[in-house]
Amino acid sequence: MDPSRDEPRTPTVEEAARRHREARAFDPTAPLEPAVLDRILSIATLAPSPFDLQPWRFVVVRDEAARRRLMGCARNDPRAGRAPVVVVVLAYHHPDRTHLEPMLAARIASGACTPAQAAEIRGRAASALRDVSDRASWATRSAMPAAALLILAAESLGVGSAALEWFDDESVRRELGVPDDHSVACLIALGRATEVGPPPGRFGLEEVCRAEHFGGPWGA
Amino acid sequence: MDPSRDEPRTPTVEEAARRHREARAFDPTAPLEPAVLDRILSIATLAPSPFDLQPWRFVVVRDEAARRRLMGCARNDPRAGRAPVVVVVLAYHHPDRTHLEPMLAARIASGACTPAQAAEIRGRAASALRDVSDRASWATRSAMPAAALLILAAESLGVGSAALEWFDDESVRRELGVPDDHSVACLIALGRATEVGPPPGRFGLEEVCRAEHFGGPWGA
Numbered sequence: 001m002d003p004s005r006d007e008p009r010t011p012t013v014e015e016a017a018r019r020h021r022e023a024r025a026f027d028p029t030a031p032l033e034p035a036v037l038d039r040i041l042s043i044a045t046l047a048p049s050p051f052d053l054q055p056w057r058f059v060v061v062r063d064e065a066a067r068r069r070l071m072g073c074a075r076n077d078p079r080a081g082r083a084p085v086v087v088v089v090l091a092y093h094h095p096d097r098t099h100l101e102p103m104l105a106a107r108i109a110s111g112a113c114t115p116a117q118a119a120e121i122r123g124r125a126a127s128a129l130r131d132v133s134d135r136a137s138w139a140t141r142s143a144m145p146a147a148a149l150l151i152l153a154a155e156s157l158g159v160g161s162a163a164l165e166w167f168d169d170e171s172v173r174r175e176l177g178v179p180d181d182h183s184v185a186c187l188i189a190l191g192r193a194t195e196v197g198p199p200p201g202r203f204g205l206e207e208v209c210r211a212e213h214f215g216g217p218w219g220a
Numbered sequence: 221m222d223p224s225r226d227e228p229r230t231p232t233v234e235e236a237a238r239r240h241r242e243a244r245a246f247d248p249t250a251p252l253e254p255a256v257l258d259r260i261l262s263i264a265t266l267a268p269s270p271f272d273l274q275p276w277r278f279v280v281v282r283d284e285a286a287r288r289r290l291m292g293c294a295r296n297d298p299r300a301g302r303a304p305v306v307v308v309v310l311a312y313h314h315p316d317r318t319h320l321e322p323m324l325a326a327r328i329a330s331g332a333c334t335p336a337q338a339a340e341i342r343g344r345a346a347s348a349l350r351d352v353s354d355r356a357s358w359a360t361r362s363a364m365p366a367a368a369l370l371i372l373a374a375e376s377l378g379v380g381s382a383a384l385e386w387f388d389d390e391s392v393r394r395e396l397g398v399p400d401d402h403s404v405a406c407l408i409a410l411g412r413a414t415e416v417g418p419p420p421g422r423f424g425l426e427e428v429c430r431a432e433h434f435g436g437p438w439g440a
Contacts, residue, residue: 017266046237048240048383051385058429141364145368177435200272205262208277209277209280211280212279214277
């Protein structure tokens with residue numbers, strides 16, 4: 001039996017993206033069930049990443065006192081204190097040092113690739129990452145798809161979320177003991193939203209897109 | 221009548237994320253229909269962004285000669301030449317200068333916020349962005365959710381995709397005439413995949429997550 005038959009159909013990618021509204025306030029008395037939190041985090045780990053290196057780490061802050069301290073790192077945004085969970089998405093600068101071999105070994109073990117294919121991936125990853133001069137920027141850029149998917153996954157499961165955009169990097173690092181080889185990509189508050197932002201309002205494709213070249217008008 | 225009734229149900233967020241495999245090769249004879257491309261791009265514009273500033277631009281490269289030149293900027297990755305479309309996602313450094321007022325005006329016009337609320341958002345955005353020392357990194361980080369959603373939207377509509385990770389930033393900028401106040405966030409090839417990568421294989425939450433603090437084991 002398919003267990004998903006028992007649950008209401010969750011929205012499609014487009015529906016979830018269209019429905020999403022940033023939570024403006026959270027209900028501090030409504031906990032986020034551990035199974036739902038685990039599912040959101042698990043979906044986030046499915047995000048694509050360069051060479052499948054998955055350069056993200058999630059520090060999951062649930063303790064109330066810890067969230068209050070985190071609030072102090074985020075310009076006293078009350079959502080950090082009131083949402084039952086704040087996920088701090090970190091970006092790891094050197095996943096090629098520690099993630100690449102376990103990832104390739106798992107793929108070989110599962111039959112997903114041959115040792116020769118693994119060697120080819122290893123070579124390409126090493127060459128590509130040798131060219132990366134700013135590892136912190138590279139890692140942050142590469143970790144953001146997981147943060148985006150985390151927000152979309154929460155939306156699709158009916159959980160409110162807000163990216164707390166305005167935080168002091170150094171204070172967050174100190175508060176959570178983040179080592180120098182990790183950057184803080186973003187802070188995401190999760191819980192039951194009691195108030196959400198307005199419909200975001202999007203620029204149309206004629207504004208956002210260019211054809212063939214930066215100067216090329218779209219749809220011309 | 222609901223036109224979506226006529227089309228097969230597209231996958232949920234979790235299904236699309238689980239199904240996604242990077243395209244290893246594309247069918248150069250299979251075009252991407254303009255309506256499908258528009259829908260993928262439109263879904264990508266729904267991504268969340270700081271203060272809804274939407275700091276992304278998509279240069280959509282379809283011309284074959286242009287794609288071949290782009291291939292030369294991406295270590296000769298044949299996918300740039302063979303996929304019918306390559307979307308170059310750019311990150312704009314100063315959306316607060318040019319996007320904020322139109323966005324607020326549209327919200328006021330639609331009744332989504334009052335002039336007083338708009339003034340409050342304007343103030344918070346200005347303060348937050350004043351603190352951003354590295355605009356290129358900020359913009360790239362803020363544009364990546366749109367890139368991630370673009371890939372997920374393509375997956376959900378049955379379109380193959382691959383992020384071309386290894387490109388020369390300067391060559392891409394020169395080729396596409398990208399001005400200095402925009403960064404190249406990523407290159408995404410789109411089309412009919414004739415070969416896809418292996419199941420990606422994910423690190424489990426016990427590896428990825430930390431509880432309360434960087435040093436806190438998950439699930440302990």
